[in-house]
Amino acid sequence: MSAHIRTLIQVGLPLALSQLSEMAMGVTDTILLGSLGVDAVAIGGISNNFFFTTMISFQAVLGGVGVLLSHARGGVEHGHGEGHDRRSIISAGAVLGLLAFIPCLILLLCSSRIFGLMGEPFMVTEQGGQFINVLLYALFPNLVLLGLCRVALPSLGAESLLLWTMPAMALCNGVLNAALIHGWLGLPAYGLFGSAHATMLTGWAMSLVLLLLCLWRPSLRGLLKPARVRWPLLKELLVLGLPMMITAASELLLFQITTLNAGRLGTRSLAAHQVALNTISLFFMVCLAIGQAANVRVAYWRGAKKTAEACRASSGALLLVLGWTVMTGLVLILMPEVVARLYYTGTPPDVGTFTTTVLLLKIAGIFQIVDGVQAVCNGALRGCGDTFIPMVISIVSYGVVGIGLGYWLAFRWGYGVQGLWIGLAAGLGVTAFALGGRLYLLLYRTAATRP
Numbered sequence: 001m002s003a004h005i006r007t008l009i010q011v012g013l014p015l016a017l018s019q020l021s022e023m024a025m026g027v028t029d030t031i032l033l034g035s036l037g038v039d040a041v042a043i044g045g046i047s048n049n050f051f052f053t054t055m056i057s058f059q060a061v062l063g064g065v066g067v068l069l070s071h072a073r074g075g076v077e078h079g080h081g082e083g084h085d086r087r088s089i090i091s092a093g094a095v096l097g098l099l100a101f102i103p104c105l106i107l108l109l110c111s112s113r114i115f116g117l118m119g120e121p122f123m124v125t126e127q128g129g130q131f132i133n134v135l136l137y138a139l140f141p142n143l144v145l146l147g148l149c150r151v152a153l154p155s156l157g158a159e160s161l162l163l164w165t166m167p168a169m170a171l172c173n174g175v176l177n178a179a180l181i182h183g184w185l186g187l188p189a190y191g192l193f194g195s196a197h198a199t200m201l202t203g204w205a206m207s208l209v210l211l212l213l214c215l216w217r218p219s220l221r222g223l224l225k226p227a228r229v230r231w232p233l234l235k236e237l238l239v240l241g242l243p244m245m246i247t248a249a250s251e252l253l254l255f256q257i258t259t260l261n262a263g264r265l266g267t268r269s270l271a272a273h274q275v276a277l278n279t280i281s282l283f284f285m286v287c288l289a290i291g292q293a294a295n296v297r298v299a300y301w302r303g304a305k306k307t308a309e310a311c312r313a314s315s316g317a318l319l320l321v322l323g324w325t326v327m328t329g330l331v332l333i334l335m336p337e338v339v340a341r342l343y344y345t346g347t348p349p350d351v352g353t354f355t356t357t358v359l360l361l362k363i364a365g366i367f368q369i370v371d372g373v374q375a376v377c378n379g380a381l382r383g384c385g386d387t388f389i390p391m392v393i394s395i396v397s398y399g400v401v402g403i404g405l406g407y408w409l410a411f412r413w414g415y416g417v418q419g420l421w422i423g424l425a426a427g428l429g430v431t432a433f434a435l436g437g438r439l440y441l442l443l444y445r446t447a448a449t450r451p
Contacts, residue, residue, distance in 0.1 A: 004316035008293045014159040016289035018166035028174040047131040058104040059147040060248035064240030065093035066151035074303025091227040097144035134196035138203035145207035173202040243391035254398040268353040269417035276360035287372035291379030298383025314380040325372035332365035370429040377435035393434045402427025
């Protein structure tokens, strides 16, 4: 078990740093735009959020590439050569990325109209659309190139390439943002749109750097040569990837709708909600990385036809995520006031807002545990090639329990934003329980009858 845990950490650490680097980019953008005023923060925030939320949802369709690559690698390294050639999988993944790029581009081109339908002010609708139009120049490298690197490199045992490039991406983005917003380093001052140009340039730079690093490694160079893409392989990637995309979109919608409902309860509730959400989002990046590592290792051992090892890899990931979430959960439950004060460093909030923030952080402490468990169970199930049933579970639990129960408690029973968060925790708890049961039936019970 200790060997499995070491391998999971080795795979998961670069992924965690990659995701934390992306979060750091968002924080940096917000801080730098803050120097231009509240309007710039609002426009940049909603535009970045809409662009990256949409892109990540479509990017999730590439998840099947990682599953098939890990499965193929396990088979090759343990004498089971049947299955798809890894070079063909990467070529098919590139084609799938291009197919996902087209509808994503069309949707983002309609951003101004969508903002208008959402009832956003004219300034946000007009300038937000212009902001996204700049970001669109980096949609291809962000969605296709970076998307493929993130799923393929850990599956090929080359996750170390992400270890330094993604933090460097965050640093590059921060420097370019400051320079293009304010006109530093001899560059033009674009103000609000300087942030969009910086994010666009960073996406291209990091994509090209990762591509060059892959070409520099002999073990990866041969796999990047284009291969003929056959329909059965592309169909298999679609069968795996489309449910992943829908699952990702349903989870993002859960949090987006909850945030909108929190806004209906007033600025105090929304402020408390944002503090709690930002905190758990930061902690969840580690859970997500462990879940992705579980995906890679379970698929690897299934490709090697060693079900018992796949089961141990899954158990190791569950132990890791429980250790992390219990530790962070205890921090939130026992010291919520300390965490809350980290956010309210300027003018102290009123007593009601601070009290609500503290209460939500306590709920988030429990929330952390079930969220981490569902992330790992989902990752392990994907490693087993099971994506459709988890998609159905997620849609039902997020939609009916997460949103439905939260709305009922908040607005019908008068629990306010606390009710919304109880709904979130309950929805994720049902998801964790259902996915855990599914994982037991599909992997653990099978391991009892197979070697």
